[in-house]
Every structure is written in C-alpha cells, then in structure tokens.
Amino acid sequence: MQNQAIQVKGLQKSYKDLHVLKGVDFVVGRGSIFALLGTNGAGKTTIVKILTTLLKQDGGNAAVNGFDVASRPDSVRQSISLTGQFAAVDEILTGRENLIMIARLRHLTHPRQVADNLLSRFGLTDAADRRVSTYSGGMRRRLDIAMSLVGTPQLIFLDEPTSGLDPEARLEVWKTVKELAQNGTTVFLTTQYLDEAEQLADRIAILHEGTIIANGTLAELKKMFPPARVEYVEKQPTLEEIFLAIIGKKETK
Amino acid sequence: MDTARTHFISDVGVMLGRSMRHILRSMDTIITVTIMPIAFMLLFVYVFGGAIQTGTDNYVNYLLPGILLIAIASGIAYTAYRLFIDMQRGIFERFHSMPIAHSAPLWGHVLTSLVSNAISAVVIILVALLMGFRSSAGVLSWLAVAGILALFTLALTWIAVIAGLSAKTVDGAGAFSYPLIFLPFISSAFVPTESMPPVVRAFAENQPVTSIVEAIRSLLAGQPVGNDIWVALAWCLGILIVAYLFAMRIYNRKAA
Numbered sequence: 001m002q003n004q005a006i007q008v009k010g011l012q013k014s015y016k017d018l019h020v021l022k023g024v025d026f027v028v029g030r031g032s033i034f035a036l037l038g039t040n041g042a043g044k045t046t047i048v049k050i051l052t053t054l055l056k057q058d059g060g061n062a063a064v065n066g067f068d069v070a071s072r073p074d075s076v077r078q079s080i081s082l083t084g085q086f087a088a089v090d091e092i093l094t095g096r097e098n099l100i101m102i103a104r105l106r107h108l109t110h111p112r113q114v115a116d117n118l119l120s121r122f123g124l125t126d127a128a129d130r131r132v133s134t135y136s137g138g139m140r141r142r143l144d145i146a147m148s149l150v151g152t153p154q155l156i157f158l159d160e161p162t163s164g165l166d167p168e169a170r171l172e173v174w175k176t177v178k179e180l181a182q183n184g185t186t187v188f189l190t191t192q193y194l195d196e197a198e199q200l201a202d203r204i205a206i207l208h209e210g211t212i213i214a215n216g217t218l219a220e221l222k223k224m225f226p227p228a229r230v231e232y233v234e235k236q237p238t239l240e241e242i243f244l245a246i247i248g249k250k251e252t253k
Numbered sequence: 254m255d256t257a258r259t260h261f262i263s264d265v266g267v268m269l270g271r272s273m274r275h276i277l278r279s280m281d282t283i284i285t286v287t288i289m290p291i292a293f294m295l296l297f298v299y300v301f302g303g304a305i306q307t308g309t310d311n312y313v314n315y316l317l318p319g320i321l322l323i324a325i326a327s328g329i330a331y332t333a334y335r336l337f338i339d340m341q342r343g344i345f346e347r348f349h350s351m352p353i354a355h356s357a358p359l360w361g362h363v364l365t366s367l368v369s370n371a372i373s374a375v376v377i378i379l380v381a382l383l384m385g386f387r388s389s390a391g392v393l394s395w396l397a398v399a400g401i402l403a404l405f406t407l408a409l410t411w412i413a414v415i416a417g418l419s420a421k422t423v424d425g426a427g428a429f430s431y432p433l434i435f436l437p438f439i440s441s442a443f444v445p446t447e448s449m450p451p452v453v454r455a456f457a458e459n460q461p462v463t464s465i466v467e468a469i470r471s472l473l474a475g476q477p478v479g480n481d482i483w484v485a486l487a488w489c490l491g492i493l494i495v496a497y498l499f500a501m502r503i504y505n506r507k508a509a
Binding site for chain 2: 052053054074077078080081082084085086087088089090091092093097101102104105106107131147148
C-alpha cells in the first residue's frame with residue numbers, strides 16, 4: 001500500500017453507448033516510470049482524466065497516493081500534477097509569468113525563486129521574458145512540464161508528452177522524464193509510441209479494447225512473445241537516425 | 254477542501270491578474286472596449302448631434318449613459334472569447350487538477366470583466382468631461398450609477414459565460430454580443446422614444462436598456478429617478494440570476 005502511487009481496480013467508463021473502459025486493473029509503484037501504451041482512442045486519456053480527478057468513473061476504484069479519487073479528490077490534487085495532451089500553458093504570458101502564476105496558485109512562499117530555478121533547470125532562462133506564443137513546440141512542452149513540477153508533486157501525469165514534437169524535442173522530453181524519476185518522482189505517462197515506452201518505462205501496460213491485455217517490465221513482456229530468433233538483416237538507418245545525424249544531435253541521446 | 258476554500262480569494266486574484274495581462278496585451282480589446290465607444294460619442298455629439306432634438310441643451314449629458322452601456326456590451330464579448338480559449342486549450346484542465354476551488358478560474362473571468370469594464374467606463378466619463386459633460390450628482394447618486402453599471406456588467410457577463418462555455422467556434426463565442434450592442438440604439442439612449450413609429454417605440458420603451466439609461470440619466474442630472482431605477486434593477490437582477498444559474502449548470506457539466 002505504502003509503496004504504491006496508484007491502484008486501479010475494475011475501472012469502468014462509458015460515453016453514452018461507447019464502453020471505453022471495461023474493467024481496468026493496474027498498480028504503479030512509487031518512484032517508478034509507468035507507461036500506458038495504446039492506440040488512439042483506446043481510452044488512455046480517459047484513465048488519466050479519472051486519476052487526475054477531471055472525470056468520474058462509472059464503476060471500480062482508483063486510488064492515488066492512497067486517496068480514493070472519487071471521494072477524496074482534494075487530497076489527490078494536493079500531491080499530483082497533470083501535463084495534458086495539449087500544452088497547458090498561457091500563450092500570452094511569458095514563460096516566467098506562467099511559472100509564477102502556478103507557484104502562486106500552489107501558495108508557495110517564494111514564487112519568483114521557484115520560477116527562476118525551474119527556468120534554469122529546463123534551459124528556458126534566455127526565453128524567460130518572452131511570450132510563450134513565440135516559443136517552439138519543444139520549448140512549450142518543456143515549460144509545460146516545468147509548470148507541472150512547481151511545488152514538487154510526488155506524482156506527475158504526462159499524457160502523450162511527445163506527440164506532435166520533432167525528434168530533437170522528443171529526445172529533450174525523454175531526458176527530462178528520466179531525470180524526474182532519478183529524483184524520486186513517480187511518472188505516469190501515456191504514449192502510442194512503442195520506442196518511447198521501451199526507452200523510459202520501468203513497467204509497461206498495454207490498454208486494448210477497454211482492458212489491460214499485458215502488464216510487466218520490458219523483459220517480462222518480451223518473454224510472453226515468441227522467443228528471439230537470429231536473423232541476418234541488412235541494417236538500414238531509419239529516417240530519424242539520418243535526420244538526427246545530419247543536424248548533429250545524435251550524440252545528445 | 255479546506256486549502257481550496259481558505260485560498261479562494263487569493264486564487265481568484267491570481268486569475269484576475271492573468272486575464273488583466275491578457276487585456277493589456279491585446280490592442281484589439283482596448284480599441285473595441287474603449288476607443289470605439291469614444292468614437293461613437295464623438296460621432297453622435299459632433300456629427301449627428303446637431304440634428305437630434307432631445308429637449309436638452311447638452312447632448313453629451315443625454316448621450317453618456319447609452320455610450321457606457323454600449324462599451325459594456327462590447328466588453329463582455331471578450332470575456333466570452335477568453336473563456337472559450339481557456340476551454341479549448343489545456344489550461345483549464347491544469348487548473349482543475351490543482352488544489353484550488355473548482356470555480357476559481359471562472360470567477361477570475363467574471364471579476365476581470367467587472368474590473369476592465371469599470372476602467373473603460375472611467376476613461377469614457379473622463380473623455381465626456383472634456384467634451385462638455387457636466388453633472389450635478391452627489392456622491393450617493395454617483396454610487397448608485399456605479400452600482401447599476403456594475404449590476405448590468407455582471408448580468409451581461411454571465412450571459413457571456415454561457416456563450417463562452419457552449420460555443421463551438423471562436424466566432425460563435427463573440428457573436429451573441431451583437432444584438433446586445435444594438436439594443437441601446439433602439440432605446441432612448443440616443444434619441445427620445447417619442448420620435449419613433451409605434452411598434453418600434455413600444456419595443457424601445459419596454460426593453461431593459463431604456464429603463465437603465467433613464468435611471469442613470471436622472472441620477473447624473475440630479476433629478477428624481479422615479480420608477481425607472483426599480484425597473485432597471487429588476488431587469489439587471491433578473492437577467493443576472495437566470496444567466497448565473499444557467500452558466501453554473503453548464504460549467505459544472507462541461508468542466509467535470
């Protein structure tokens with residue numbers, strides 16, 4: 001119980017006739033990175049919304065940091081942060097103003113100091129006083145994640161953190177997520193990219209047609225499927241590898 | 254719940270600061286809510302005014318209440334717009350997953366509407382003073398005028414909240430305000446209703462703007478307000494309560 005950041009049992013949710021979640025079960029250990037994998041429309045965002053108290057489930061139980069999401073939403077909100085699918089930043093404010101705003105809403109004693117620290121941690125100090133509308137997609141996402149770290153929540157939800165980002169920005173986000181976990185933050189992320197889950201996650205759960213059809217470490221998942229065979233294939237570089245080599249960013253991975 | 258309640262005021266204050274920055278950084282908003290009404294006032298006083306018979310020698314005095322209402326009606330369209338943008342982007346989801354009162358983001362928008370419309374009203378009154386507006390009203394009358402304008406702003410703001418929450422497109426979020434901006438033209442705001450054809454006159458004399466305009470005009474002129482102020486207050490409060498209840502229902506349904 002104490003070692004579990006999230007416990008989900010028999011979670012059900014329907015939108016009118018559409019039965020999206022048909023009894024979802026999983027647990028997420030404290031301090032781990034948990035990836036929820038699934039195709040578009042599989043219900044990943046629905047699960048995130050239920051766990052972050054934005055949506056009420058129709059059936060089953062979900063507890064976050066030991067608090068039931070349906071009966072103790074306010075206690076849940078104290079210890080989590082959500083980085084939604086679409087960058088939840090204020091475009092008209094500057095990066096610094098965005099961070100100060102969140103720090104004030106979290107009633108921290110030194111909002112400016114908190115903002116300065118996060119700006120430098122996320123490499124946004126130079127852009128701090130520019131309006132967010134002038135930021136690139138990657139900078140916006142970094143600011144978005146930085147805003148979620150204000151007040152150092154124990155658990156952070158990242159809903160498709162790299163969708164719509166170019167490969168370079170994607171690597172930046174991966175680096176950030178790894179650093180988060182190293183500092184002891186629990187990360188719950190959803191993705192539709194297999195390599196993203198493979199790169200980041202301690203545990204991977206696959207959501208398909210409303211239930212979790214596989215759940216385990218990468219090694220465990222590999223064991224469930226046909227054993228590896230030795231094949232000789234000419235290794236062609238992927239377009240991503242070519243792209244990154246050309247722009248000279250390959251070594252940053 | 255406790256932290257969310259104790260910090261409600263300061264949280265709404267943060268939201269107010271955010272939206273006020275939005276307004277001050279949007280030239281479009283400033284032009285529409287302040288400069289346009291002033292342009293109307295200049296146009297009516299210096300171009301049409303000579304041909305309008307109101308039975309008063311100071312047309313600025315006659316005109317000012319209607320101009321203030323037009324400014325408010327165009328100002329609240331931006332409240333709907335800002336609310337719509339917040340719903341579309343992820344920022345409301347972020348706020349709602351934070352330990353703050355669920356309604357704080359919404360009240361931030363309502364308070365912003367009240368504050369920004371008050372500022373533009375003050376600017377318009379100052380310009381009117383330069384144009385020859387004079388008032389013999391005492392402090393109490395001015396307070397009454399401020400109260401009526403605040404109630405009118407709130408009533409329209411809650412209508413704007415309904416529009417902002419339920420609109421499907423940006424254009425839709427603002428379109429509802431056009432009839433509201435037009436209402437003062439079919440009232441006693443610019444010309445006395447006696448000059449209008451019977452059907453138009455009947456509409457003009459029984460719609461909310463006329464009673465509000467008449468009440469403010471009498472208060473500013475230091476004359477007895479009679480029944481108009483009660484009719485005006487009844488309209489404002491009635492619209493306010495109905496729109497508030499509708500808006501809250503939509504907000505609680507849409508924003509989980």
